[in-house]
Amino acid sequence: MLTLYDFMGSGNGYKVRLLLAQLGLSYTLVERDILKGETRTPEFLARNPNGRIPTLQLEDGTHLAESDAILWYLAEGTKFAPATRLERAQTLQWMFFEQYSHEPYIAVARFWKHYLTRLSPLQELDLPERMAKGYAAFGVMEQHLAHRPFFVGGRYGLADIALYAYSHLAGEGGFNLDNFPQVNAWMARVAAEPGHVTMDHTN
Amino acid sequence: MLTLYDFMGSGNGYKVRLLLAQLGLSYTLVERDILKGETRTPEFLARNPNGRIPTLQLEDGTHLAESDAILWYLAEGTKFAPATRLERAQTLQWMFFEQYSHEPYIAVARFWKHYLTRLSPLQELDLPERMAKGYAAFGVMEQHLAHRPFFVGGRYGLADIALYAYSHLAGEGGFNLDNFPQVNAWMARVAAEPGHVTMDHTN
Structure with a gap:
């Protein structure tokens, strides 16, 4: 187990x-x-x-x-894994993008606003830049999704799972995604995938 | 080409x-x-x-x-790639560690100190925490290397390349690695690998 x-x-x-x-x-x-x-x-x-x-x-x-x-x-070995050498690299590209250019801004801003009762002076000073870089990450995603249903290979996979997690929580960090229609449409497609569960689900 | x-x-x-x-x-x-x-x-x-x-x-x-x-x-398909499902995951674990828990502190501190002529107020306030988290990353590496020659599978590979790059530049960020003998010994092993080149090399 x-x-x-x-x-x-x-x-x-x-x-x-x-x-x-x-x-x-x-x-x-x-x-x-x-x-x-x-x-x-x-x-x-x-x-x-x-x-x-x-x-x-x-x-x-x-x-x-x-x-x-x-x-x-x-x-590995399932339909959620990328199928070719190029798709493996592209999937990892988006997963590293998520951990370097998305999570440190979107997830951290959400953690500060959602879980902390008071920000430190450093956090107060840092927050506007975190928000700006979070919006920049959404801009990169919006552009990529303009002509694609999912991030890699035309089908739902690991890159979508990695990017969905904190994208769908961005509201808790104070992000307004009204100007990112492609990101919103993609999040709706992810949530409509077979077997999708919400964050409070365990099995 | x-x-x-x-x-x-x-x-x-x-x-x-x-x-x-x-x-x-x-x-x-x-x-x-x-x-x-x-x-x-x-x-x-x-x-x-x-x-x-x-x-x-x-x-x-x-x-x-x-x-x-x-x-x-x-x-992919070379001796530098991990060979098993577990080694692929462990290699990626260290590569994501590098991009999330190592590079944002060690590389960013080095960039600020080595390339910028003056730090912003935010950078000045942030630098001690970046240094502390950089040392914490070296601590995790030191512990892992205590009984291993390389990060994954007992042989030189992608995780070593990913972690070596900014580890070997840490001095330019003001880090003193005297208390990390395992990290220093590992860096010497990496630099002794066949075909190793220094940072100014192009081919």
């Missing part, structure tokens, strides 16, 4: 829970509250020395960290 | 140049000075809408962005 260490409010965790549901895989969910430091305990650091959820424990006891690496592992 | 759009001072670009050299692949290098905004021109944005180097143009005209996705593409 797979064991997923996760925090239900995490979009990075939701990526993994969504793919697990669409693959029909059952798993044991172990919640770790990142707001209470539960991913920085010695017990958890022995599982993932970087102290982050999601972390997936495989049947043999091996632990995998980094949401997008976990997605890649789970999808 | 492959065409690499790159900035010679970029560690992300160096990853790609290093693997190209070790694969014995020749390519046309087109330099774009990120300090002069040369990756934000309409011509360049048509190649990579996210406006970043390295960007690799394939023989058929397709452009690939994101250094670690380019590494994955180039390595």
Whole structure:
């Protein structure tokens, strides 16, 4: 049985829970509250020395960290994995875009606004730039989606799962996506995929 | 012929140049000075809408962005690629670690200190946290390398290339690695690999 260490409010965790549901895989969910430091305990650091959820424990006891690496592992050999060398690279391109140019702005702004009661002086000063870079990421996505239903290869796959998670939570970070009709239409297509589950779903 | 759009001072670009050299692949290098905004021109944005180097143009005209996705593409079918499903996931785990928990602190601190003549108030306030998180990333690496010669599968591969690039430039960011003997020994092993080239090398 797979064991997923996760925090239900995490979009990075939701990526993994969504793919697990669409693959029909059952798993044991172990919640770790990142707001209470539960991913920085010695017990958890022995599982993932970087102290982050999601972390997936495989049947043999091996632990995998980094949401997008976990997605890649789970999808291998299934219809959710990219099919060609070029599509594998393009899928990874969008997954690295998500972790470098999207999540640090959209997810972090959402975390600050949604979970913190007060921002630090650094966060206060940083927030406008985070918002601007988040909107820039949505601009790149909007342009790419203008003539494509999904991010890679014309079909739903790992890049869509990776980008959907925090895109669909952007409102909680104060982002207004009215000017991104392609992104909105794509999010509706993702949510209409067979086996789609919302963020509070576990199985 | 492959065409690499790159900035010679970029560690992300160096990853790609290093693997190209070790694969014995020749390519046309087109330099774009990120300090002069040369990756934000309409011509360049048509190649990579996210406006970043390295960007690799394939023989058929397709452009690939994101250094670690380019590494994955180039390595497929070679000894530098991970060999099993678990090693593929572990390699990606370390590549996503690099882009999320290493580069934004170590490379960004180096960029600020090495290339900027003056820091903004936000950068001044942010720098101590960037340094602390950079040292935390080296701590995770130090622990992992305590009983391993390379990051995944006991042999040199993509995770090492991805992590070496900015690790070996950390001094330019003001990092002192005296307390990270395993990281230093690993960097020496990487630099001793057959076909290794330094950052100023092109072929």
